[in-house]
Amino acid sequence: MKMVVVIVKSFKLDSVKEALINANISGLTVKEVTGFGRQKGHIETSRGASSEVRFIPKVKIELAVPDERVDEVVSIVETIAHTGELGDGKIFVNPLEEVVRIRTGERGEDAL
Numbered sequence: 693m694k695m696v697v698v699i700v701k702s703f704k705l706d707s708v709k710e711a712l713i714n715a716n717i718s719g720l721t722v723k724e725v726t727g728f729g730r731q732k733g734h735i736e737t738s739r740g741a742s743s744e745v746r747f748i749p750k751v752k753i754e755l756a757v758p759d760e761r762v763d764e765v766v767s768i769v770e771t772i773a774h775t776g777e778l779g780d781g782k783i784f785v786n787p788l789e790e791v792v793r794i795r796t797g798e799r800g801e802d803a804l
Contacts, residue, residue, distance in 0.1 A: 696766065
């Protein structure tokens, strides 16, 4: 199993979620996060005053995926979240040693 962590622009959340649901991928966690990558923020102008915004709002999606579906999930997210602009986001794939469903005690992929 793998933990797939996706950081994307906030407006892409709904389309990424729908694409994953359509592919029968369920069980994801979403957090609103801020940060910056290579773009190191941007300049905002409000009431004639410019200010540098270092942290860009993004959405972090986490989902546990069986090994055989990781490439599919990465491909779906990459396709849907791509705009070609700076700040499209990142996908991280980490090993996941164990999953336990608290309600039933199921373990491993059965817990997904």
